[in-house]
Amino acid sequence: MTVLLEARNIGKRFGGVQALKDVSLTIRRGEIYGLIGPNGAGKTTFFNVLTGLYPRDAGTVILAGAPLALGEPHRVTQAGIARTFQNIRLFANMSARENVMVGRHARSKVGVGGAVLRSRTQREEEAAIRRRADELLAYVGLLERADALAKNLAYGDQRRLEIARALATEPQLLALDEPAAGMNATETAALRGLIEGLRRDGLTVLLIEHDVKLVMGLCDRVAVLDYGEKIAEDVPAAVRQDARVIEAYLGGSLE
């Protein structure tokens, strides 16, 4: 398997707190890569640095062989990393379809002139955006709710809509920040099916998750963060046996 993303020595400090320290990890094309760790370990910080929301203090990220310009989220998205948010961030007063259509922004280009004149290019592009949005809504199973406002969707549907919106940006890497947070067992099972489907379709997924069972069952490889440092990176079965991981989670060794 080829390497899709390589993060080298990522560092991030908030005032006196070293939130990330020398974090390096490698994600291979086509795998589901889990990032776990106790509360406050720096998982979401890593996500925000990776997707450009926070400027980083140190380190580089290589995506598909090219260095990633961090610090400008829209350029990270254009380069091929899409994300969802821990606390869902949809465009509440737009319909489900429009939410996904916004995701096509980076992959379309007609500007003000084309829009005002309704040029042929504009109409064709608009139709293509709409078609793709409907395909993605169907993919996550929300097509019949396409015209509902995002804020009126059920919780699980909102999570899936956010994934559809992220997919609309044609990512090489899909980064999901605690997608199962707040979900009941049925919804989590449906989500699991969706993520497995993504892997089958060749997408690479980076998954932050609290639900250890979900991570261990779903991921090809898992990295564990603790106090901003990577303490383990391996296949789930090996990580589960790792003494440092057990210590981080249980606050002491098991002897």
Add this chain to the structure above:
Amino acid sequence: MNGAWMAQRWQRNPRFGLVLIALALVALPFVVGAGLGNTWLRVLDFALLYAMLALGLNIVVGFAGLLDLGYIAFYAVGAYIYALLASPHFGLHWPVWAILPLGALVACGFGVVLGAPTLRLRGDYLAIVTLGFGEIVRIFMNNLNAPVNITNGPKGIAGIDPIQIGGHALTQPLEFFGVTVPGLALTYYLFLGLTLLVMLAGLRLQDSRIGRAWVAIREDEVAAKACGINTRNVKLLAFAMGASFGGVAGGLFASFQEFVSPESFSLMESVMVLCMVVLGGMGHIPGVILGALTLTVLPEAFRHGAGPVQQALFGQVLVDPENLRMLLFGLALVAVMLYRPSGLWPEPRHRLELGAK
């Protein structure tokens, strides 16, 4: 021809409705002119100018969600560009078709100048900065008469050329197939045409990639960035588009009044245009137009109606109509915001969703 029949035709063929509206719009200046006189015809022309302004501000406030309290500055820029290039002040008399696009362009530039330093600001903070910007422009107009006299200071610029189309000044009546069309009605048709163009541009922008990006920024800026939207450029675009509509309206205003002075561009004017957008229904183009028409016509109606009504009721004028006008106007605003918080004519989809709950 009864109401039920009309409603039936309308449902069967929406085009029939459009034709009716078009006929009504064409006939309106004659009905108003004959029934209420030239004063009201002028009010009608002003209502259209304000509709253009409100449509421009709607892009910034309604679509992109950027609270702009200095919008009138762009109107001022457009008006002064027209005044300087088509008046005896500098002895220049450029044709209108050269000045209006130039006014739009310069106002657009001012929009970017205002937008660039305020990109990180939102809500209250942005409102304060834009308010300051509006005042700065007005104060510049007020003081740029020394050391070099550019704007003629508080005295303003008079004798501005009226708009000429095909050699015919819009202040003169025009004989048309035996019907005399008064100058104010000609102005009405020009303003109506331009308002419709601005409206069409707004509708098309709203339903486009750029329009969706604006709304996305309004809804959640962080998520918009994560969707690959360059929020800096897209916000600047909103400021620039809104400003250029304001610039065109300003040029028309200058030619229509044949006089500009800084006092026409006070903070109160910015607030009025913002009221039109909010009261009509932020982000909903027909609502914004309704808001502009209501807030232009209603105060005038109070001004002209309050005196005679008091005379008839009490036999004398108890309260000066001018004072009463602002009181009633304020009450009307409060009432609308209390009972229709999303505006007189909000986006039907949102209302539907609220009703369904």
